[in-house]
Amino acid sequence: MADGEGGMSTRFRRGDRVCVRRAHPPGHVRTPFYIRGHRGVVDSVAGDFADPEELAYGRDGLPRKTLYRVRFRQNELWPGYAGSADDSLVVDVYEHWLDPAEQKTEEAS
Amino acid sequence: MSEGHDHPHTHPHPNQPDIEDQPFEYYQVMVEAVGELLIDKGVFTAAELRKSIEQVDARSPADGARVVARAWLDPAYKGRLLADANAAAAELGIDAGAIPIQVVENTEDVHNVICCTLCSCYPRLLLGLPPDWYKARAYRSRIVREPRAVLEEFGTIIPDDVELRVHDSTADLRYMVLPKRPGGTDTLGEAELAALVTRDCMIGTAVVEA
Amino acid sequence: MQRHHDMGGLDAGPVERTEHDYAPWEKRVDAIMRLLTDKKRRVMTVDELRRNIEELGPGAYDEMSYYQRWMASIGNNLLEKGVIGVDELGRKMAEVEARWQTAREA
Numbered sequence: 001m002a003d004g005e006g007g008m009s010t011r012f013r014r015g016d017r018v019c020v021r022r023a024h025p026p027g028h029v030r031t032p033f034y035i036r037g038h039r040g041v042v043d044s045v046a047g048d049f050a051d052p053e054e055l056a057y058g059r060d061g062l063p064r065k066t067l068y069r070v071r072f073r074q075n076e077l078w079p080g081y082a083g084s085a086d087d088s089l090v091v092d093v094y095e096h097w098l099d100p101a102e103q104k105t106e107e108a109s
Numbered sequence: 110m111s112e113g114h115d116h117p118h119t120h121p122h123p124n125q126p127d128i129e130d131q132p133f134e135y136y137q138v139m140v141e142a143v144g145e146l147l148i149d150k151g152v153f154t155a156a157e158l159r160k161s162i163e164q165v166d167a168r169s170p171a172d173g174a175r176v177v178a179r180a181w182l183d184p185a186y187k188g189r190l191l192a193d194a195n196a197a198a199a200e201l202g203i204d205a206g207a208i209p210i211q212v213v214e215n216t217e218d219v220h221n222v223i224c225c226t227l228c229s230c231y232p233r234l235l236l237g238l239p240p241d242w243y244k245a246r247a248y249r250s251r252i253v254r255e256p257r258a259v260l261e262e263f264g265t266i267i268p269d270d271v272e273l274r275v276h277d278s279t280a281d282l283r284y285m286v287l288p289k290r291p292g293g294t295d296t297l298g299e300a301e302l303a304a305l306v307t308r309d310c311m312i313g314t315a316v317v318e319a
Numbered sequence: 320m321q322r323h324h325d326m327g328g329l330d331a332g333p334v335e336r337t338e339h340d341y342a343p344w345e346k347r348v349d350a351i352m353r354l355l356t357d358k359k360r361r362v363m364t365v366d367e368l369r370r371n372i373e374e375l376g377p378g379a380y381d382e383m384s385y386y387q388r389w390m391a392s393i394g395n396n397l398l399e400k401g402v403i404g405v406d407e408l409g410r411k412m413a414e415v416e417a418r419w420q421t422a423r424e425a
Contacts, residue, residue: 024320028370030279032226033321034253034328047209049281056370058363058400067280074256074273078328083257086272092280133416136383136390137344142411143394144351146403152362153354161350165341226327228369229385238349240338244385250331262334277327 008048009066009095016042017101018070020093028056031097039101040072043090051094066095165238170308172203173235173285176212177311178303181290187214194285198235206234213276214287215313220267222260222313223276223284224252230278232285236308243312253277263314286311291319323377345386352393363396371395 012018022037030052046069050061074087081087148155176198180187190197194212198205210232213221225231226249231239242248252259256275260267267273276284288310294302309315321329341349355362371392372379379388397403 026322028366028373029325030227032253032277032279032327033325034226046211046280046282052280052366055364055366058367061366067282069282071274074275078254082255083273084269084271087256087274088272089253089275089277091277092282094280133419134344136348136387138412138415138419139394139408140344140348140351140390141415142408143390143397143403144347145415146407146411147351147355150402152360152402157354158347158350161353162346164353165346165349227325228372238341240336241385242334242336242338245335246326246329246380247331247334250326250329251334253327259334263336 008064010045011066011095012042012045012068012098012100014042014044018042018068018098019101020070021097021099023097028053031093032091034077035070035072035091035093038072038077040070040091043069043071045069046092068093068095068098070098168234169237170235170306170311171303172198172237173232173308173311174303174306175201175299176203176235177287177306178299180212180287181302182299187287190287194235204234205232208234208281208283210235210283210285212285212287213274215289215316217271219272219274220313220316221274221276221284221286222252222256223278223286224249225278226250226253227277227279230283232283232311235285236311240308260314263309265315286313288313288315288317291317293319322373323380324373341386348386348390348393352389355393362402363393363400367396368392 017039018041019039020031020035020037024033024036046067048064048066051065052061055061069090070093072089072091073085074083074089075081075085077089144158147153148158153161176190176194179201180190186197186200189200190212191214194210195205195207198210213223215221223231224243229239229244231243233239248259253275256273257267260273278284288306290302291305294305297305305317305319307315307317310317352365352368354360356365356368368389369392372388374395375383375388375391379391383391394408398405398408
């Protein structure tokens, strides 16, 4: 998917290191608890969608929010993770839940 | 008349109203009542409701299996499937709906498994209704944290040198696994290949066996 | 605070793999939901379904089955939106029960 097409906000690109905000509002939140405060890498930009946090209350969810597929290392998410060091977890996270991580990687996206 | 029979209720389940000598189950009554009210109010017709019920039944993992078999036989199709699964399914006459489905490919290096920890999101239009366990606490809680242990409960062991990648469908994407084609299937045609592909292979808790 | 429906990573027992065939009433719930959320009607969204299920509270996961939670949520949503009224729903439910009771006794 091309970045920036049709006016979609693309704050992040594939390869960017991001951090999931550590916030805990009540209400209909689609960012799972287990990734909040954790760092991952943007795997892809999934497009933009009406905001489910607003749709949940019968509102129109506009303006649309950009959705990212963010990959996490399992051994960073879970203390004592029992599996391969390469194991990963991909979660679909909305842009407003992501901040740039403090350190950017040198890798090309 | 029905005899009193031993019927332990360890968890709620629907009672057929004409079989058991008990009060009618509350939500069974409610769905009947709500359906009738919505028809009375013209929200939908009785015929539309009947058709919608038929559509619930119409989808099964056989649709997903057809897509997998075609992808195994046709690398160009596989490329289109990975890029846009809804369009690729439509090529085979399968209406995969408007919600985008992302197919994730198992390779020598990566084994994928799908889940929805927050509720029960599932590629229903390719796989039919999800199994009970996919929607229940044990799978949803543990598949993200100890996927290899959960897969072992399914009899599936993924080697340590293969990355196990879990996909949590938290938003408007749905996922489906494109399993690896097993060896020893070179002589099989598309329908025979599709018959090997079970629902659990497309969730990622199983691998295809020849 | 980790809300009850937000289960990823919590401790749990083994996966119970027994499956059940969907009962007619469960398919009816699913079918009604598909109609209510379709483009022609847009009476409610799947987001509202989920939010209302979350608001049923933690006990709902222990005490109610999957489609019971769906039906409770759909009912609440329709009431909140004024698509149906509490009184008319109560009367219709009583009518359905009476009808079924008559059929059972026949």
